[in-house]
Amino acid sequence: MTAVGRPVSRVEGHDKVTGTAVYTADVVVPNVAHAVLVQSTIPRGRVLAESLRAVTRLASAAPGVLRVITPLNCPPLKPPPREMSDDLPLERRPPLADLTVQHVGQHIAVVVADTLENATHGASLINVDYESLPAHMSASQVLSQPVTPDDGNGWVRHGVYRPDHFVKLADERLQDHRGPDREPADGVRVSARFSTPVNAHYPIELAATTAHWDGDVLTVHDTTRWITGERAALAAYLDMPEHNIRVLAPLVGGAFGSKSFLWMHAALCAVAAREVGQPVKLVLTRGQMFTSTGHRPRTEQRLSLVAEHGGAIVSTEHHTLTETSTVAHFCEPVGLSSRFLYQSPRLAVSHTVARINSPTPCFMRGPGEAPGLFALEVAMDELAYATGLDPVALRLRNDPELDQASGRPWSGKHLRECYQQGAERFGWHSRPMEPRSLRRNGVQIGWGMATATYPGRRMPAACRVTTTADGIVRFASATHEVGTGVRTVMCQVAADAAGLPLAAVAFDSGDSLFPHAPYSGASQTTATVGSAVHAAGTQWRLRLDEWFGDRAGVDTPSVIELIREGGTALLERLTFTVDSAGPTADGPVSQSFGAHFCEVEVDEDIGRATVTRWVAVMDCGRVLNPKLARNQVMGGILFGLGMALMERLPHDPHTAQPIGEYYLPTHADVPEFDIGFIDVPDLALDPIGVRGIGEIGTCGVPAAIANAIHHATGRRLRDLPITVEALMTPFDTGVS
Template identity: 75%
Template sequence: MTQRADAVGKPVNRVEGVDKVTGRAVYTADVDLPGLSYAALVQSEIPHGRVTRESLIAGTEAAAAAPGVLTVLTPLNCPPLQPPPRSLTYDLPVERRPPLSDLTVQHVGQHMALVVADTMENAAFAATLFELTYEPAAPQLSAGDVLSQPVPPDEKDGQIRHGAYRPDHFVKLEEEKLQDHRGGGDVPAGAFSVSARYTTAVNAHYPIELSAAICRWDGDVLTVHDTTRWITGERTALAAYLDIPETDIRILAPLVGGAFGSKSFLWMHVALCAVAARQVRRPVKLVLTRDQMFSSTGHRPRTEQQLSLVADEKARIESTEQHTLTETSTVAHFCEPTGLSARFLYESPRLVVSHTVARINAPTPCFMRGPGEAPGLFALEVAMDELAYAAGIDPLELRLRNDTDRDQASGRAWSGKHLRECYLQGAERFGWAERPMAPRSLTRDGVRIGWGMATATYPGRRMAAGCRVGTDTSGPVRFASATHEVGNGVRTVMTQVAADAAGLVLDQVDFASGDSYFPDAPYSGASQTTATVGSAVFAAAVQWRSRLLELVVRDPESVFGQCDSSSLTVRDGIVARIDGTGPAMAVADWLARRKPQDLETLNFTATSGGADEDGPVSQSFGAHFCEVEVDEEIGRASVSRWVAVLDCGRVLNPKLARNQVMGGITFGLGMALLEQVPYDSHTAQLIGEYYLPTHADRPEFEISFVDVPDFELDPIGVRGIGEIGTCGVPAAIANAIFHATGKRLRDLPITLESLMKPFDDSPASGGPR
């Protein structure tokens, strides 16, 4: 069915939705190439030490003799890979040390060998024949170990590093300072204050689609099918490891089955797959196992945060301090930037933020949904709840009193801020005015009921991107960009943007992604894809419409021949006069009568730049309100109701936007109540199970948007939605649990054991004061 223009703002179904639900959608592991071979990894079982040369030789001989084995790569025979340049490693989680480049072991799950065989089963069996032996070394498995023990010397010219450090900024964003201080040096006395330690656990991304790669060489040209959400960055990093030109690499990732940050960078198994494919001279497929995903594609690292708030007699904040201790690997940099929100969220004349990163013997961490904000707002928003109780005022009122109309970090105005509307609308819809202040006041059917709330925030980002337009005499107008469909509906909203800006209907437009041969786009993360790629698509579509009208008025056979193109418009796929008078002409009919060479001007590439560095600061905001039920007899907490109101600029597709927020809230629910990667504290081996929220844990959702465009950030008025749904969620749940039980729980996840502890209302317990 043909849909009319003005598609933006409508709840359009996903353009790839039917393919996904019918099984026709092709993900990386589904790709089948002629002559395909299969790879399996051998991984380390100790956190630190050296693998013995003898066991590698014996393992190689045993695996090579197994049925169907084509080659075996180990540190003893792997063609050397080059370390990537500092520009990729000093503030991104790209590993400095190439895989299989030495005999040292830096973490459990480190790649020790790669086996390639004619079938997946033969490769997996041959990999089990490795029985590696090690010369163990004392590991440092926590930030506490690193800070309390002597610092070993760095190794391999700094590819392997030890000790702790304090990074200046978050990834490439130099304005997002990880060490910051404003106001006086002394902490004000204040009328009210709170100071506490908050911790968050190691979280795994756990996407449904396992990471997979297929590599094929055609002469000197490498084609990689990968589950990645940064194809242009992966091409750059892979070219550095392989020491070949970027132009000789093509990355394909048309559909990605979830990522949450785990597929934002080049991981080492992809580089090894490329080496193996060159070695055996045939395509190689490597699909990680679920266990290998825990050690090979990143995670959210642990954090320990010390947060202090001081307020005056009117409960206005005078001082904020947030000091974070977190962890990374010995072979790559990453800092969980928990203190970024504290720099601007509430009015605070004095601010001190610091981040210390300890290099431990664990896999490399990376971005995870709401990096920094998710764990950082847990501490800040629980502390705000504690401060409200210390001051004897409602937690919502405390936030309203300390709302700020400018970005304190830069001193610049906001491009648009509607947080107060989020607070007030959310409170009204939730019924917050009926909330009793005292904890343990509400019960239902024999269980405790608690109401909690928290603020959500996440930056509005935009980077440079490009979009290609292709037009022929039949079929849809094709827009393409090297971005990614990670399940968030980017192909759908780009189709909506293109259709409206070009004046066409949805079925006259197609948007393609996931190919590094398309114009460059940044990684799909940091809630920036819609603003970034959408700006390029919008520019391309506007330019396409203008070029079309110029062709139409120059066509002597057109009913608009010799007209002024500025007097014409395109709407619903029809060319007509702006004033509505005179004839009309269908775009499709006009294109169908043309020769291909007549349409060359409608095939071009448009680009869009990043955000204006000197303009207002773009930031999204929101408010989460939740109800929990706590059965203290069995230690069960469940979230029963959720109201969220968000200020994320213009909402292009309310159905997809609401789904994104629902997913983000569920993500935060898991972080609050369930998720922690279970490791043996002595061996660093995975133990137990990783618990995730299911449909049974889903609350009743009421999600809405303020929906005010932010045209300061981009020409389509949007800010990202993917991350903000998670930000603030764990704090809202923890605050609701306090309201239900009187127990102030500051460690995530909130476990059965902590919920079953007897209630203690003494001030020392953190109970009501």
Template identity: 75%
Template sequence: MTTATDDAGRSVNRVEGRQKVTGAAQYAADTVIAGVTHATIVQSEIPHGVVTRESLELSAARASSAPGVLTVLTPLNCPPLHAPPHDLTYDLPLERRPPLSDLTVQHVGQHMAVVVADTLEHAVFAASLFELAYETLPAQLSASEVLEQPVPPDEKGGQICHGSYRPDHFVKLDEEKLQDRRGAKDEPLGATRVSARYTTPENAHYPIELSSTLTHWDGDVLTVHDSTRWITGERTALAAYLGLAEENVRILAPLVGGAFGSKSFLWMHVALCAVAAREVQRPVKLVLTRNQMFSSTGHRPRTEQHLSLVADEDARIVSTEQHTLTETSTVAHFCEPVGLSARFLYESPRLVTSHTVARINTPTPCFMRGPGEAPGLFALEVAMDELAYAADVDPLELRLRNDPDVDQASGRAWSGKHLRECYQQGAERFGWRERPMAPRSLTRGDVRIGWGMATATYPGRRMPAGCRVRTDATGTVGFASATHEVGNGVRTVMTQVAAESAGLLLEQVTFDSGDSLFPDAPYSGASQTTATVGSAVYQAALEWRSRFLDLLVEQSESPFFGMNPAALTVSAGRVCAVDGPAESVADCLRSLPLEGLTFTVTSSGAAADGPVSQSFGAHFCEVEVDEAIGRASVVRWVAVMDCGRVLNPKLARNQVMGGITFGVGMALLEQVPYDRHTAQLIGEYYLPTHADRPEFDIGFVDVPDYALDPMGVRGIGEIGTCGVPAAISNAIFHATGKRLRDLPITLENLMAPFDEEGSR
């Protein structure tokens, strides 16, 4: 018999927390290598055109003669990079056209040159000497322009594409259909119908840590210290661009200082940094500036959503349509999958969803926290609020009436669904029953008060992953996987899982990540890391315990020699026999052959034919709106989440609070400000601060989902954001009577006069 300690399920502090708060934590840019040089990027200033050869040659010559400059790479002299294979670009946001491969300009901020010098100051000065001239071409800067204008021919064998298209599925997930329908061909008549247009702007990830890369070569072997959350995928993609064998590329990213999606893929500055290091035969460090990250590491693209809901006389939905127009670059694919939630979230016999992607002269977009669900649920959940008022039904009651028992998209059962408990517990904690239905009913002094709610949902995902185990004579058992610590507590939770499953104390276990030499793991995103890597760690810990007990009973000097391993327990770092001896694991290890306790395991992904794993939740919020000055403040928030088993309640609550704060920014502040004629950045990008933080009350249903993984967990990272902007918009409607369907909700929105529908 074996048992485990109860380390998982406890609010354990972050294992790297002390390093972070004392400044000892090491990030990519902190890496110290002798002889390092510094690179900076020269970027284009127009959205579409061709840089003239003469201006490029003259600029490169000026920069090359500047103090300390070692090399200047431009499209005229950069060693050619390989185009990546089709399977890396057709449904992932990896650029089809290698950087510095031609003179065309496809967006503002495109990399036009790399300057390498002995110091950062010298590199920046030399880059400032570039004065590029262009033959400008007409730019398409919005989806509407693409749809309304003639489609130019594709270029460079399809590396540069124009026009629009309708992708079939979201990234590698064939079952997540971007074009879908069920039920009758035509929209039915109903007692109530709402139909409206909703828009979301371009959002920037804006992590605290800038994207940083340090590359160096040892013969044909490339080592890359990078701020990435896709170690093994970056190794594959970088090897493809450089024409290397994957085993000749090592990626290191021990800690990542935030990402929100911006570090989920290989970006072109990393490939250029590697080329530069090979050219100068010295290590090269390249740290993007804050402004360069707006055009170099992805963003959430704009969306325009047209959504219609039809309900019968009992306020039961009979038809749902959600049609989305979004944008990508001319050199890479990405589709913001906003319509996925509409396929299953509410009972709807008829459904039509579509996604149209326009290729515009913009940098390549990519995943951002809550990809698809965050902007998609803004439209769907505001539309549900509109339907509730049109049908004269409480918004919570409307959702309860239309809560489906199975996944309508596949017809399969849920692996575990407790959304009703989220609704009920959240409403009770918030005091929803006291909410008057009529808008403009609540005040606090001269300030309008509004209560709003929305549903949250995000898929539960699990992919294959590996875990290595090594045991030393001191009694420390080290687990390692090529996953990432992006600030969400992965190392801490993996340490908890390993300790609990192996029967060890937390201090006897270490967990290392951030090295492509460790067993493979997928990118840290899509709320899958705990279920994915955790399953490998769990399996490895069980295997370690089994091997440990087998060795223990085989050694003649062991007090457990000759016993049945099944009669021994391992718990809290001690081995005990029923009615027999007890010994610490550390003492036992001193006499065991440790080579048998060093091994690697691989965990599979989720079963393709199993039940559908999906996380759910309910958001309830209170806002204050001062109509005299057009200010909306979110003051109180209750959220209850159904995310399977909660391994670390402290980290889980922090994740959800962070996600809600992220959603507050999306709702009220965030949009990338561009000049619509030149596509140049203007103004500032506003983010929520502690002053914008509401009072939080975060809860979990905490029912394990063992159909997805052996620990019963589902991801928490994304779901905190999903539904948040809609809950805020719905609360503002309740406070003011204004139905605001465009994000962000600004002072101008709040002070705009009513139209005949109560909308701006």
């Protein structure tokens, strides 16, 4: 029986449900000291040196305190390489580099003590005085006020800029145009402004680091999804060779983007361990997670669609204003989907980034697509009403055959089947077009839908195979298990490629000593690492067959006996490393697609919207494990549900301090799910035919909910999250 395609339970599942799984903060290191961060309380200014010296003396004399590290005594750290900071959200300015403050929550000291309690007490004694300076706390302030000069070395930058492309992907253009310069004057036009707030990742596992030195060799246990990238960044900050650094992250308890890069606390933990001469553990508090491990930045989007009266779109404009910090680059790539998702002879897409005094943002699940499709798909729903077409029919009318951005064909596209199957499973044919036409148990009912899409990505990776005398074949790569089931599907791929049963294979990850792999993000891990595992398994079987010829067989007992018979020489022959390249640059374009359909109940008396039913059909290539794939899509939908109805990180506009609470969906908010897959392999992207599935579940979800609320109430809501106040506003039939 083949392993791929079976609903195999997670290989680490037993450890997780029994509490024996070991995460970073659980790692036991002998003689460990504890570190606690001290963070700034103002958005911009300068720490007064005399004040810092005084409180440092006070904290240093506290019980158990071993060291207080501040900008006044921190060993100088080097900036990261430009190839990591120019395109990725890695901060240009090393931590504790000077006394200037660029945002609330910036690290200004590290207190190291013999116990966590003593370190926490010591940190509480560091209350510094500041020289405050005027801060830019929103993009509108940056645009309306004089631009502050950049500092001399380029670490701190101000003003606005317009990046050319998304991260290192030159084809994913953030400024794009095709067709005539001006929008056509005739036709059916829908134009509106949309906004999304700051969203926090809020993973269950807190960010944590334990660092210890053995001479010049540094070992770091960290909650990271990019161990090889962290090793490179640490080597740069600490000015040491990469081969002297080992990064370990065997299990990561969720991330959603917050653990994709090296954050400043990890470098400071390594410095602290070197300074005190013993291992140091640093675990961020829940509050510090909001300021120290990234977030999804605010966006303000202006979107305009023009269509012929029959519904054919002739023009698309999507302009985005978003924000980053003054010490790092990041642009939420909101308009990328608008470049290709619907046929549009004319296109104008732009992204403007304002540098504000806030923590550095970063990738968050569905970066760009999640907020961008909210605007695009709500506008498409509005255009459907303006043209008198059913929302599904409008999308089918404008489904392009080629990728409009590149002119190349798709490697595989089955979006029409997603629409058709999703509509059938949901019962969409029974939906009346008129808003406020469905009611049940005294509340309004609405049905809405939206398109989902996310790129199919693949990067180079490698895999090591080690064959042991007991007949177990171990595959290993420097990738990560972030709770998505990577270890499980890699075992399935390995078993089939090697012609072995699942019980005879294992997959190891989370160690920078393993062969290279990219960060676990952008829905690329299965296609990327899976290609390397597939190549390794295929090579393993070829080597075994060459050694024994027709005697190799396929069942476990015979293989184990053959391996034992072959002895050390065979074990060495069956232990090797293979490399896997990325896809060809001029090949077809790989993109995943899907369709969301949902039902909401809106109680206008109390302003409550409840999502009661959800149908999603996804076209993500081959489905390796239907159980894990379904769980991933369900999780993505809940992620998008929170984005639509609950999540925002409010700040005091005067102090920039976080205020209020951060609300998330719970089990009580879970709708009835019906998740389906087209399940057609995409062999142009990779040899196992998969495309990523981690992000696409979120993409389009907020729009589907907003469209369903419009169907239920007649209210066209364009700002997230959709609040109680918005739903309780007296209904006015004259307002669209």
